[in-house]
Amino acid sequence: MSEFDTTGVVIDQRESGRPGAHALIVGIDDYPYLMGGSGPLADHNFGLTQLSTAVPSALAFHEWLVQRAKLPVPLATSRLLLAPHQGSPPYLGAVSGTTDNFLRAAAGWMRAARESDAEMAIFYFCGQKLQLSSDDDVLLFQNFGSSLGPSFRGSVRFANIFNGMGPNERTIAQSQVYFLDGSRHPVTRPALGSMLYGTTDVFDVLLTGPDRRMAGVFHAAAPGDQAYAFAKSISLFTQAVITGLDGAAAVRQSGEWAVTISSLSRWLGIEGDRLASEHGVSIDFRVSLLGDGVITRVDAAPPVQVDIHMGPAAAAVNAELVIEDERGNQVSRTPGVGPLIHTVLPAGFYALSLVLKQEPDKTSRRLVQVLPPGATIYMDEIV
Amino acid sequence: VKADEIFPGRQCVPGLHALVVGVSDYPHLLSKDDETPDQPHHLGLRKLSTAAIAAHRLYGFLVERADNLAVPLSTCRILLAPMPQDKLAGFAPLATLAHFQSAAKAWRNDARTDPRNMTLFYFAGHGLQRTTGRGQVLLFDGFGANDAKMLQGCLEAFNLLDGMASMSATDTMARTQLYFFDACRTLPEEVPKYDRLDAETIWDPPPRADGAYKDDRLAPMFYTPPGSQAFGIEDVGSVFGEALIRCLRGGAGRLDQRTRRWSVTVNSLNDALAKQLMIVNREYGTDQDFRVSELGRDALLHQLDGAPQIPVEITLDPPDKRIHAKIFVSDEKENAVFDLGAPVPEIDHRQVQAGTYEVNAIPDVRLLVDGVDLKKMPRKRTFERADPPFSAWPLSFE
Numbered sequence: 001m002s003e004f005d006t007t008g009v010v011i012d013q014r015e016s017g018r019p020g021a022h023a024l025i026v027g028i029d030d031y032p033y034l035m036g037g038s039g040p041l042a043d044h045n046f047g048l049t050q051l052s053t054a055v056p057s058a059l060a061f062h063e064w065l066v067q068r069a070k071l072p073v074p075l076a077t078s079r080l081l082l083a084p085h086q087g088s089p090p091y092l093g094a095v096s097g098t099t100d101n102f103l104r105a106a107a108g109w110m111r112a113a114r115e116s117d118a119e120m121a122i123f124y125f126c127g128q129k130l131q132l133s134s135d136d137d138v139l140l141f142q143n144f145g146s147s148l149g150p151s152f153r154g155s156v157r158f159a160n161i162f163n164g165m166g167p168n169e170r171t172i173a174q175s176q177v178y179f180l181d182g183s184r185h186p187v188t189r190p191a192l193g194s195m196l197y198g199t200t201d202v203f204d205v206l207l208t209g210p211d212r213r214m215a216g217v218f219h220a221a222a223p224g225d226q227a228y229a230f231a232k233s234i235s236l237f238t239q240a241v242i243t244g245l246d247g248a249a250a251v252r253q254s255g256e257w258a259v260t261i262s263s264l265s266r267w268l269g270i271e272g273d274r275l276a277s278e279h280g281v282s283i284d285f286r287v288s289l290l291g292d293g294v295i296t297r298v299d300a301a302p303p304v305q306v307d308i309h310m311g312p313a314a315a316a317v318n319a320e321l322v323i324e325d326e327r328g329n330q331v332s333r334t335p336g337v338g339p340l341i342h343t344v345l346p347a348g349f350y351a352l353s354l355v356l357k358q359e360p361d362k363t364s365r366r367l368v369q370v371l372p373p374g375a376t377i378y379m380d381e382i383v
Numbered sequence: 384v385k386a387d388e389i390f391p392g393r394q395c396v397p398g399l400h401a402l403v404v405g406v407s408d409y410p411h412l413l414s415k416d417d418e419t420p421d422q423p424h425h426l427g428l429r430k431l432s433t434a435a436i437a438a439h440r441l442y443g444f445l446v447e448r449a450d451n452l453a454v455p456l457s458t459c460r461i462l463l464a465p466m467p468q469d470k471l472a473g474f475a476p477l478a479t480l481a482h483f484q485s486a487a488k489a490w491r492n493d494a495r496t497d498p499r500n501m502t503l504f505y506f507a508g509h510g511l512q513r514t515t516g517r518g519q520v521l522l523f524d525g526f527g528a529n530d531a532k533m534l535q536g537c538l539e540a541f542n543l544l545d546g547m548a549s550m551s552a553t554d555t556m557a558r559t560q561l562y563f564f565d566a567c568r569t570l571p572e573e574v575p576k577y578d579r580l581d582a583e584t585i586w587d588p589p590p591r592a593d594g595a596y597k598d599d600r601l602a603p604m605f606y607t608p609p610g611s612q613a614f615g616i617e618d619v620g621s622v623f624g625e626a627l628i629r630c631l632r633g634g635a636g637r638l639d640q641r642t643r644r645w646s647v648t649v650n651s652l653n654d655a656l657a658k659q660l661m662i663v664n665r666e667y668g669t670d671q672d673f674r675v676s677e678l679g680r681d682a683l684l685h686q687l688d689g690a691p692q693i694p695v696e697i698t699l700d701p702p703d704k705r706i707h708a709k710i711f712v713s714d715e716k717e718n719a720v721f722d723l724g725a726p727v728p729e730i731d732h733r734q735v736q737a738g739t740y741e742v743n744a745i746p747d748v749r750l751l752v753d754g755v756d757l758k759k760m761p762r763k764r765t766f767e768r769a770d771p772p773f774s775a776w777p778l779s780f781e
Contacts, residue, residue, distance in 0.1 A: 326765065
């Protein structure tokens with residue numbers, strides 16, 4: 001076993017001959033050569049400063065992966081690169097977030113992902129990023145701005161990672177998900193000039209043959225825009241991703257509840273709008289998709305906030321609302337309904353009946369499907 | 384009516400500004416059936432027969448539904464390079480890169496009149512992928528003319544997108560922009576032999592006073608996956624175009640819970656397009672896929688007239704229970720919709736209105752014969768959804 005296979009490995013429960021999921025997780029708060037850092041300020045620092053939310057966010061994602069994820073294949077390996085402000089990475093086996101460590105960890109990650117097509121690859125990065133164009137993010141690692149080598153030696157272009165993990169006419173995990181947390185700081189390619197050539201390439205890239213991966217790339221912000229977090233807390237994006245993966249983004253698939261690349265994409269669009277409204281800032285989670293596939297299964301139907309609008313007629317006659325689940329079991333009975341009922345129901349099918357107290361034989365019934373993230377039902381037609 | 388600008392003087396603000404391009408006839412390329420050997424700088428590509436048809440069909444949809452789009456259709460420019468024998472010959476200005484540059488500039492000016500505007504760009508024709516650079520190249524009718532510059536008359540796809548970005552914080556450029564690249568993205572064998580192959584650009588990248596790149600418009604881009612082919616359908620158009628139009632016409636419909644109207648949105652289109660492509664692929668024996676980038680908040684595309692009709696496939700398991708079973712289907716307000724059996728057919732295909740249904744499978748008392756105990760006969764009630772673009776109701780007696 002080479003050092004590539006062990007760098008940053010915090011979980012290794014591979015079983016010979018069985019496909020598994022392989023995670024590579026990076027969280028970088030400490031940038032010694034950016035503003036406020038412990039080292040000499042980099043010539044090209046772009047005004048970027050230290051972070052305090054990347055390590056907690058990366059750890060939260062890792063915790064979800066280890067403790068709650070029900071991936072389509074068992075979690076086989078997890079590699080963790082963390083750069084907190086003080087001390088060593090707060091997780092046994094994790095290594096610091098330099099490009100050298102990333103190169104070693106990424107090599108081991110790819111090797112594991114190439115065991116078979118049935119493997120799953122999961123990539124998570126939270127830290128500073130530069131945005132060159134709508135499809136080109138540059139991920140900044142802990143050693144970004146070091147005087148060793150060219151200015152951009154401490155950075156990696158995401159396109160190199162994503163394209164390098166492509167099929168390139170060889171066996172590789174066909175299911176891949178990428179989470180890129182952090183602002184997409186805008187810089188122009190002309191402003192960078194030849195410095196860009198100094199970025200560290202992680203993989204060889206040969207774009208040949210069809211790319212049939214089921215892949216999703218989830219961004220915390222629109223190109224050139226800010227991502228948000230409260231200091232020393234999990235970022236809003238990572239929190240939204242985890243909430244979605246825990247079930248809020250679930251859809252029913254072949255009788256089971258699961259979060260898929262598409263359903264998480266849809267959920268993040270809605271949750272981004274809600275968070276923007278709640279915090280009064282521009283939050284615009286973005287997603288690029290190549291096919292769809294299950295990310296995680298969910299044990300039970302997720303709870304869904306339901307608003308039931310009764311309409312003036314139902315409210316006026318003091319009707320009773322009876323909710324039955326799809327097996328015919330009564331879920332609730334609400335006498336004397338008002339114009340609006342808020343309730344929480346497990347996702348699924350329900351039959352809602354309005355019963356007139358004076359004439360219980362006369363009912364108004366409606367079948368509804370309740371799905372995350374929320375449902376609005378109108379019961380405004382009464383007998 | 385000029386085909387390149389169908390609504391002259393119809394200045395809807397906000398409005399949708401569309402630019403539609405279809406290139407079938409590449410005058411410098413050989414025909415499909417020509418036995419003459421290809422020239423290396425043609426990259427193995429031949430004339431197409433259906434791209435112009437595909438573009439014209441989308442144009443037709445936009446014109447037909449001009450007042451039912453998210454914002455009214457304000458301008459719709461179309462450039463075509465149909466085959467000479469095609470009935471579309473002469474319908475629209477020729478799809479040369481020079482004409483495109485001119486149309487794109489006017490399109491951008493129109494898009495810039497209000498941030499609430501929307502834009503739609505559709506290209507059907509040849510495309511290719513390179514090993515370097517930012518990816519896709521769109522081939523116009525000048526491709527193949529110059530063996531000293533292989534990608535002459537071709538467009539860097541990302542130049543188009545970059546040039547449609549806002550130029551400043553006060554720019555009133557359309558904030559919602561849709562891009563559909565209905566073209567191959569294969570890597571021809573000849574291409575990797577070159578360190579660098581540059582296609583042409585139609586405009587400079589937006590100048591920025593602060594030197595920063597900021598692009599927070601919603602600009603989802605639907606395209607063929609790298610390394611994959613796009614397929615045409617004779618006399619119909621293209622596989623992607625067919626799936627796209629079916630989605631827009633209702634195959635990607637979704638009920639807006641707030642307005643209680645059926646509509647197609649960016650996200651519902653993304654959800655339905657894969658399924659719709661599967662249907663079209665099955666019908667035409669093709670293998671087309673798609674990819675989408677920069678999905679974000681949802682945006683309305685097309686307001687439907689009502690709930691779409693959905694193909695539903697009904698099956699009942701185990702098969703031996705079908706003999707004495709009958710199925711009743713009622714809608715969400717308990718109105719009977721249809722019944723099946725007995726016996727229930729092995730597979731039943733039908734169209735129903737999108738929505739929630741109650742499905743009851745019960746024994747058919749008319750068929751009870753000696754030895755069949757009614758109490759032991761299966762009974763099952765389920766709720767099912769009919770959702771675009773199609774739904775399967777696999778009913779099962781456990």
